[in-house]
Amino acid sequence: MRKLTLYPRMGDSNMRHIENIIGTKLPEDFKDFLKTNGGLSHYERYFIAIDKTMWEVNRYLAYQDLFKLTEEFLESYKRKLVPFAFDMGGWHFCLCLDEGSDYGSIVINRWSDYLPEEQFIKITESFEDFINGLKTEEELN
Numbered sequence: 467m468r469k470l471t472l473y474p475r476m477g478d479s480n481m482r483h484i485e486n487i488i489g490t491k492l493p494e495d496f497k498d499f500l501k502t503n504g505g506l507s508h509y510e511r512y513f514i515a516i517d518k519t520m521w522e523v524n525r526y527l528a529y530q531d532l533f534k535l536t537e538e539f540l541e542s543y544k545r546k547l548v549p550f551a552f553d554m555g556g557w558h559f560c561l562c563l564d565e566g567s568d569y570g571s572i573v574i575n576r577w578s579d580y581l582p583e584e585q586f587i588k589i590t591e592s593f594e595d596f597i598n599g600l601k602t603e604e605e606l607n
Contacts, residue, residue: 475504480529487536488546490563493570496593500550504528510600515589521574523559523600526551539575545586547573560586561593572596 481497505528513521527535527550535558539547547560558575562568572593573586590596 472502474501475506476501476529476532480533484533484536484548487533488540488548488563490546492548492563493561493593496548496550496561499593499597500526500532504532508600509602510605512601512603512606513589513596513599514601516591517589519589520606521559521589522554523551524554527558543582547575547586549575559589559596562588 481492481500485491503526505526507525508523511523513523515521532549535549536547539545539549539560546563548563549558549560551559553559553574557577560573560575562571562573568588570592571588572590572595573588576585576587590599
């Protein structure tokens with residue numbers, strides 16, 4: 467049977483909208499990933515953070531959720547965080563575009579059970595490190 471070509475999950479106009487909200491350009495590899503993977507799940511879903519904590523990606527965000535949460539992080543926390551996925555408990559994986567030493571890193575927004583100063587934790591230095599570090603269940607064993 468013929469294999470059909472997927473239409474991008476997000477377009478350039480969606481990416482420009484996010485960039486306008488945060489006033490910062492998104493990295494090209496990040497945009498390319500979201501365009502093809504937004505709203506999807508993968509078998510490579512386990513990530514071991516710099517502190518050796520294991521995280522599991524449930525699904526990558528579709529544009530509407532990404533857009534709303536980016537606005538919320540900017541308005542409520544004054545943070546340039548672009549959420550792109552969530553874990554099994556609803557915590558979000560975010561690309562940090564705050565100026566400073568954490569620029570480009572991936573942080574987890576732990577919505578519940580944490581004080582505001584402990585809500586966000588860095589799990590790796592870059593989006594590329596995050597994607598390259600994802601593993602299947604079989605690769606963990």
